[in-house]
Amino acid sequence: MERQLVLEGGRNFRDLGGYETDDGRRVRHGRIYRSGVLAHLTSDDVKRLDTLGIRVVCDFRNAQERRREAMRWTRSDLEVLSWDYDHRVVSLRTLLGSEELTPATSRSAMIRLYRSMPGFFAVPYAALFARLAGGDLPLVFACVAGKDRTGLAAALVLSSLGVRREIVLEDFRLTEQAVDLERVLAQRPDRGIGLDPERGDLLALSREARGPLLAAAPEYLEAAFEEIDSAHGSFDGYLYERLGVTESALEQMRAHLLED
Numbered sequence: 001m002e003r004q005l006v007l008e009g010g011r012n013f014r015d016l017g018g019y020e021t022d023d024g025r026r027v028r029h030g031r032i033y034r035s036g037v038l039a040h041l042t043s044d045d046v047k048r049l050d051t052l053g054i055r056v057v058c059d060f061r062n063a064q065e066r067r068r069e070a071m072r073w074t075r076s077d078l079e080v081l082s083w084d085y086d087h088r089v090v091s092l093r094t095l096l097g098s099e100e101l102t103p104a105t106s107r108s109a110m111i112r113l114y115r116s117m118p119g120f121f122a123v124p125y126a127a128l129f130a131r132l133a134g135g136d137l138p139l140v141f142a143c144v145a146g147k148d149r150t151g152l153a154a155a156l157v158l159s160s161l162g163v164r165r166e167i168v169l170e171d172f173r174l175t176e177q178a179v180d181l182e183r184v185l186a187q188r189p190d191r192g193i194g195l196d197p198e199r200g201d202l203l204a205l206s207r208e209a210r211g212p213l214l215a216a217a218p219e220y221l222e223a224a225f226e227e228i229d230s231a232h233g234s235f236d237g238y239l240y241e242r243l244g245v246t247e248s249a250l251e252q253m254r255a256h257l258l259e260d
Helices: 043-050 063-068 092-096 103-120 122-133 149-160 165-173 181-187 199-204 207-214 218-232 235-241 247-257
Strands: 032-035 056-059 079-082 139-142
Touching: 032 149, 056 122, 079 122, 092 103, 103 122, 103 149, 103 207, 103 218, 122 139, 122 149, 122 247, 139 149, 149 165, 149 218, 149 235, 165 218, 181 199, 181 207, 218 235
Parallel strands: 032 139, 056 079, 056 139
Antiparallel strands: none
């Protein structure tokens, strides 16, 4: 089954089904999806997504991003969850401080971002896990590029289901095949790519200096997991202490999302 759903107005929309877990089971297809921004879907895109029966959208974008690119995919039975937080956490200027952007400082900034995300986005991530445990499926979670906030969420979910770390990293890297963010930045300046609202700053940089900001580098995700282990002792400790995911909730998630 195809993992990526190519949508005319969509970005980086992928089915998380099919991955094998450490006990030999597989994540069910058609239950949970990850995506970039859903604000520019065409009527044909909407029809196609409606056939998936998606019940819940977890929109990880901040209020400023949601105002700039409002999601127009609506149905009476489609629930959209969103959260308000300081947009500066995904701000290029905040990440860099007074540093000049070079390939090295760009990479370091992204590693700092990923170290901060498990804590900063604990509230929306906890809500995502609660919906999965409750069986509110099919579900899609999304941000702007579908790379950073969404990428970490996918990694947390897959890891909690028992998918091996190397496979989790492979799923993360697939963003670079699913969407060309450099091309989006150059050709569609009206559309966000994350790290907003500094698109002008990004365009003013050399491609080499900008590259690490747009990459789905495994070391970024590994930095997030290192921070989780440092702060909570283990991945399971993070799930329980920060996200409130109990063993019972994990069992419910696995029952909903894994093949027998």
